[in-house]
Amino acid sequence: MSSPTFDCTACGACCFGGHDRYVALLPEDRGRAIPETATTEIEGGRYMAMTCGHCAQLTATPEGRLMCGIYEERPEACRAFRAGSFECLRARAHRGPLAEALRAFAVADAPSGSPEGPVPVPPVVAAEGPPDPAHP
Numbered sequence: 001m002s003s004p005t006f007d008c009t010a011c012g013a014c015c016f017g018g019h020d021r022y023v024a025l026l027p028e029d030r031g032r033a034i035p036e037t038a039t040t041e042i043e044g045g046r047y048m049a050m051t052c053g054h055c056a057q058l059t060a061t062p063e064g065r066l067m068c069g070i071y072e073e074r075p076e077a078c079r080a081f082r083a084g085s086f087e088c089l090r091a092r093a094h095r096g097p098l099a100e101a102l103r104a105f106a107v108a109d110a111p112s113g114s115p116e117g118p119v120p121v122p123p124v125v126a127a128e129g130p131p132d133p134a135h136p
């Protein structure tokens with residue numbers, strides 16, 4: 001999804017979160033082919049697994065785009081996060097610099113001649129932030 005101003009297949013800011021319950025899986029997600037290895041169970045609830053302050057499914061392309069590695073199957077909470085919304089703008093304000101740093105690091109770290117397509121995002125340490133109501 002994209003807008004003239006915001007590109008959800010490049011930004012990645014909303015995929016950063018300061019805690020392990022950042023993206024909760026909801027009943028609506030039961031029919032989605034979200035890999036079990038991409039999720040984690042915490043006290044009976046299921047959540048997208050996080051790594052280094054962002055969802056572990058966040059991936060980078062050699063061109064420096066931060067993309068969801070399971071975009072077509074992404075959870076309901078992510079689908080509800082609308083480009084240009086208040087929550088989007090807040091995520092960009094608070095976590096955009098982290099996403100920008102990660103994007104720059106991924107491009108610098110990409111092996112020369114790497115194949116087209118997403119590559120795993122290298123780890124960075126993300127700052128803690130307040131829970132996001134769009135990602136319960």
Ligand code: SF4
Pocket residue numbers: 014015023048055056057058059067068069070071074075078
């Ligand atoms: S599932 Fe995809 S869209 Fe949702 S937080 Fe993870 S990387 Fe971002």
